[in-house]
Each structure stands twice: as C-alpha cells, then as structure tokens.
Amino acid sequence: MESKSAAARPAFPAELEYQSGFGNHFSSEAIAGALPRGQNSPLVCPYGLYAEQISGTSFTSPRKLNERSWLYRVKPSVTHEPFRPRVPTHGKLVSEFNESNSTATPTQLRWKPVEVPESPTDFIDGLYTVCGAGSSYLRHGFAIHMYTANKSMDDCAFCSADGDFLIVPQEGRLWITTECGRLQVSPGEIVVLPQGFRFVVDLPDGPSRGYVAEIFGTHFQLPDLGPIGANGLAASRDFLVPVAWFEHLPRPGYTIVQKFGGELFTAKQDFSPFNVVAWHGNYVPYKYDLSKFCPYNTVLVDHGDPSINTVLTAPTDRPGVALLDFVIFPPRWLVAEHTFRPPYYHRNCMSEFMGLIYGGYEAKADGFLPGGASLHSCMTPHGPDTKTFEATIALGNEAGPRRISNTMAFMFESCLMPRVCPWALESPYMDHNYYQCWIGLKSHFSYEPADEDGHDGI
Numbered sequence: 001m002e003s004k005s006a007a008a009r010p011a012f013p014a015e016l017e018y019q020s021g022f023g024n025h026f027s028s029e030a031i032a033g034a035l036p037r038g039q040n041s042p043l044v045c046p047y048g049l050y051a052e053q054i055s056g057t058s059f060t061s062p063r064k065l066n067e068r069s070w071l072y073r074v075k076p077s078v079t080h081e082p083f084r085p086r087v088p089t090h091g092k093l094v095s096e097f098n099e100s101n102s103t104a105t106p107t108q109l110r111w112k113p114v115e116v117p118e119s120p121t122d123f124i125d126g127l128y129t130v131c132g133a134g135s136s137y138l139r140h141g142f143a144i145h146m147y148t149a150n151k152s153m154d155d156c157a158f159c160s161a162d163g164d165f166l167i168v169p170q171e172g173r174l175w176i177t178t179e180c181g182r183l184q185v186s187p188g189e190i191v192v193l194p195q196g197f198r199f200v201v202d203l204p205d206g207p208s209r210g211y212v213a214e215i216f217g218t219h220f221q222l223p224d225l226g227p228i229g230a231n232g233l234a235a236s237r238d239f240l241v242p243v244a245w246f247e248h249l250p251r252p253g254y255t256i257v258q259k260f261g262g263e264l265f266t267a268k269q270d271f272s273p274f275n276v277v278a279w280h281g282n283y284v285p286y287k288y289d290l291s292k293f294c295p296y297n298t299v300l301v302d303h304g305d306p307s308i309n310t311v312l313t314a315p316t317d318r319p320g321v322a323l324l325d326f327v328i329f330p331p332r333w334l335v336a337e338h339t340f341r342p343p344y345y346h347r348n349c350m351s352e353f354m355g356l357i358y359g360g361y362e363a364k365a366d367g368f369l370p371g372g373a374s375l376h377s378c379m380t381p382h383g384p385d386t387k388t389f390e391a392t393i394a395l396g397n398e399a400g401p402r403r404i405s406n407t408m409a410f411m412f413e414s415c416l417m418p419r420v421c422p423w424a425l426e427s428p429y430m431d432h433n434y435y436q437c438w439i440g441l442k443s444h445f446s447y448e449p450a451d452e453d454g455h456d457g458i
C-alpha cells in the first residue's frame with residue numbers, strides 16, 4: 001500500500017508476495033477487514049469503498065466455466081471522461097483479420113529477432129500484431145503480437161477489451177501493476193492478463209522484447225491429463241496470483257488506454273486505476289515459471305506429438321480442438337531408441353507460430369534465434385533443417401540418452417488459419433531464405449529399380 005502524494009509509482013520490492021493456484025476462488029485484502037463478509041454488494045462497503053464486478057464470462061456461463069471477480073475500490077472505474085480515439089493512432093494492432101488488413105500465405109515464414117528501438121518506446125507503442133485469425137467482435141479468434149520496448153509506461157494504464165493477453169517475455173523483466181496487485185515477470189516466466197483488466201508495464205531492465213498471444217471469446221485452461229494421471233505438466237499450485245495492492249494518489253491527467261476492436265481509445269481520469277483495496281474471485285491475472293513444468297515424453301521409441309507439452313489451452317466448442325494452445329519445448333532427456341529424435345517432418349491441419357526464449361531449438365541448427373519467430377500455417381510442410389537431419393542420422397543408433405539443455409522454445413498452435421499483417425511480411429527482419437534450410441535435404445533412397453526408367457513392376 002502507498003499513501004504518499006508522490007506522483008511516481010513506488011519501486012517494486014525485490015520479492016513480491018503471491019497467492020497460488022489455478023482457477024481458485026481467491027481473496028485478498030490490503031487492509032484487514034476491507035473485503036465485505038457474507039455478501040458482494042453491501043449498502044455501504046467497509047472503509048467506504050465502492051464494489052465493482054468484472055465479468056470474464058457471460059453471467060449465465062456454466063458454473064465450471066464461469067469467471068468473475070469483485071473489486072472493492074476507492075473510486076469505481078467508471079469515473080472518467082469519455083473515451084476518444086487515441087491520437088496519434090497506433091496503426092499496428094489488428095483484431096479482425098480480413099483481406100483489407102492482412103494476407104493469407106501458405107509459405108513457411110521466419111523472422112530474425114527484431115532489435116529494440118533507441119527512441120523512447122513503451123509497451124503500448126512497442127506492440128505490433130504479427131498475425132491472427134477471426135475477430136474480436138465476433139468473440140472467436142486470436143492475434144499474435146510481439147513487442148520491443150525500452151521504457152516504462154508513464155501516467156497511463158493499458159487494457160484490452162478484445163481478449164486475454166498471454167505475454168511471453170524474451171528479454172527484460174516486466175514489472176506489471178494490475179487492479180488485483182503486482183507481478184514481477186522475468187524471461188522464462190509467462191503472465192496472463194485477462195480481458196478487461198487494466199495494467200501498467202514497467203521495464204526495470206530497460207530494453208525488452210517478447211511475444212503476446214491474445215485470445216478472443218474464451219480463456220486459458222489447464223489441459224486435461226488423460227492417461228498421464230492426476231499429476232504432471234503444469235501444476236495448479238505453480239500459478240501465482242497477486243495479492244491486493246493499491247495506491248491512493250492524486251493522478252491528474254491519468255490516461256486509460258483501451259484496446260477495443262483492435263483500435264486504441266483513451267479516457268482521462270484524475271486517479272490511479274490501481275485503487276483496489278480488496279478483491280475476491282476467480283477472474284484474475286496470473287504468472288507461471290516455465291522451469292516448473294514437469295515434462296513427459298517417450299521412454300522407448302518414437303517422437304511424441306508436441307501436445308504432450310501443453311502448458312495452457314484455450315478451447316473451442318469442439319472437444320480437443322484448441323483456439324490456441326501454448327506449448328513449450330523445455331530442457332529434457334531424450335532417450336528413445338532407434339528413433340529419429342528431433343521433431344518429425346509433418347503437415348498439420350492446425351497452424352503453428354513458434355518463438356524462442358533462450359538457447360537453440362532442436363529442429364533448427366541455424367536461423368531460428370532467441371527473439372525470432374516462425375509461422376507454419378495449416379498444412380504447410382515443415383520439420384528439421386538439413387543440418388539437423390544430417391547430424392541426427394550421423395549420430396546413429398548409438399546416441400544414448402541425451403539431455404537437451406539451455407533451450408526454451410514455445411508454440412502458439414491454433415485451429416484457425418492465421419493471416420499475416422503487412423508490416424510483418426515487409427519487415428526487414430523477415431528471413432527470405434528460410435526455405436533454403438530444407439532445400440539441401442537429399443534423397444537417401446537406395447532401392448535398385450527393376451528397369452532403367454526407375455519403374456518397378458508393370
């Protein structure tokens with residue numbers, strides 16, 4: 001809690017306190033007794049606070065899917081001047097993908113890491129959409145954004161009315177203030193900021209880069225574990241949720257920047273939106289440390305499908321078909337016998353966007369770099385590059401158990417076909433020679449045909 005009249009946000013402490021769990025009904029109060037007992041909307045709330053609900057699902061969603069929280073705040077979030085289109089307009093955020101703003105392409109795409117700009121750029125200005133599908137208006141779809149930034153957000157808070165932000169920082173820590181409290185997120189961790197929550201991103205390390213998956217119309221869940229059993233992959237208790245924290249400061253000229261249908265709107269208010277003294281509910285921001293993931297894998301032969309490494313899944317109405325899966329490729333042992341251990345060559349009815357947080361990726365000897373990205377869309381063939389294939393075959397059956405270390409790649413995988421934004425296609429960071437990484441794959445076919453034309457039989 002902070003009650004001095006300084007205008008700047010107080011620095012984060014070295015270690016923040018969190019609550020743990022996934023999908024719990026949490027509660028937290030920064031002042032003892034601030035949370036109303038026995039009811040959500042008392043006539044007069046403790047300490048004269050206002051009660052405000054934030055609904056992440058329709059009121060009538062089935063109980064097991066229903067997400068909402070109650071916030072008890074100094075002033076309600078409605079206390080602001082009208083929303084106006086942001087000036088200057090942002091221009092590089094898309095939330096409805098169509099012929100006018102994006103391109104469909106089956107080509108394998110890869111981008112080199114984008115450099116962090118020198119000019120002052122905060123998280124909002126540094127955010128740009130790479131690709132996506134569907135529509136935030138129709139509440140079905142996703143957008144994949146990336147960001148490069150070098151300065152903390154000043155006197156403004158951001159919020160997306162379009163969807164949940166799953167942020168994957170790749171370089172630079174993010175200190176995030178939300179209405180539920182504060183989170184410190186380092187590369188190697190992820191954070192989810194659900195639709196509608198206001199937040200500020202501070203950059204304690206300066207230069208910062210990362211990836212964002214925004215999902216429209218649904219929320220992330222933990223995947224079912226099926227025959228794996230009751231434990232494994234991402235454990236509920238490793239998800240961390242903030243504790244209530246508020247500031248009660250005069251903030252003349254404070255701006256709320258709201259992403260709404262892909263466009264940015266601003267509204268002025270004279271107080272901090274981080275004025276929630278107590279809250280309870282199951283609609284909350286949370287973070288997760290990817291090094292806590294408990295990977296499962298083949299222990300005898302063959303290469304398991306990457307779904308075995310699903311951290312979070314955003315479902316569609318069709319069982320087993322994800323609007324967006326967040327899958328990781330963490331350090332682990334490879335032990336399969338007489339098996340081609342890297343990812344297999346394949347074509348997928350789902351579309352795969354990949355990023356690399358640190359180290360190398362097992363399917364690509366070169367060219368796929370930390371902070372870079374690739375997109376293999378629906379039914380686009382892809383797989384290990386020539387160097388990886390040749391090195392794997394050269395190693396032969398005697399490879400023995402091998403630990404792949406210093407690696408953290410991830411995939412956003414969707415059943416929808418992404419369209420790619422023009423600035424991503426025209427980017428100087430686009431790797432136009434990507435296809436070359438497979439061109440050298442030679443035929444190793446060693447069959448002796450029956451006739452000279454290479455035909456067998458009739």
Ligand SMILES: O=C(O)Cc1cc(O)ccc1O
Nearest residue numbers: 305306342343344352363382
């Ligand atoms: O394409 C990729 O590199 C991702 C991926 C990894 C894997 O181990 C199996 C299938 C797959 O799509």
Ligand SMILES: [Fe+2]
Nearest residue numbers: 348352376382
């Ligand atoms: Fe793949």
